[in-house]
Amino acid sequence: MRVNPMVCAALVAAMMPATAWADDPHDPAMRSAAARARDREIIRQLNLQEAARVRERDARYAEGWRAYDADREYSSSDHRRAMNGYARDRAQYERDMARWRRAVAACRAGDYSACD
Template sequence: MKLASFVCAFAMGAALLPAAAIADDPNDPTMRSAAARARDSAIIKRMNQQQLAYVRQRDARNRPTYRVRQSDRDAYADARAEHARKMAAWRHAVAACNAGRWEYCDN
């Protein structure tokens, strides 16, 4: 029973280990000639270009196609301006509190 458990655990552990990449084998006999390496490089370059084209098409399909209305832009600009005013007031209060004006200090 213990042997079966050990064998099972060993097999599971071996299955989880990464396998060596055969494509990068420096001893691969088919990649010894310059022509074979150039052919392999051209194939990889073509595959990379195809994948890049696929990703660009996918991203173009998934890109949102809405236009922001001017009123939304104006509302956003107003909200940012209001936030900037509140931050300026807060910074003024902090500076006054640090200067000893206790009426500007919160509890």
């Protein structure tokens, strides 16, 4: 199969990025000081708009992180409360088991009033 070189050249040209003339010092449209000033002002406005968009986006991100931190703090305080409750419950369980073991030992030793 033979490939036409003109087809290959057309494909390569189509895949090449377009040349940006805005920063070209030899661009005929940018020869006058007024055209360069206009271009500079347009670029300045675009940069200001982008900076405002980024500030707004970052503010939304910061709000989300504050909510995340607040939620995490709430969760950790819940966890702390649960662990303290567990420690109290565990201590009560140990006291109840010790009392039960003493009653069992007394019952086996013949103190039948401890068998209830």
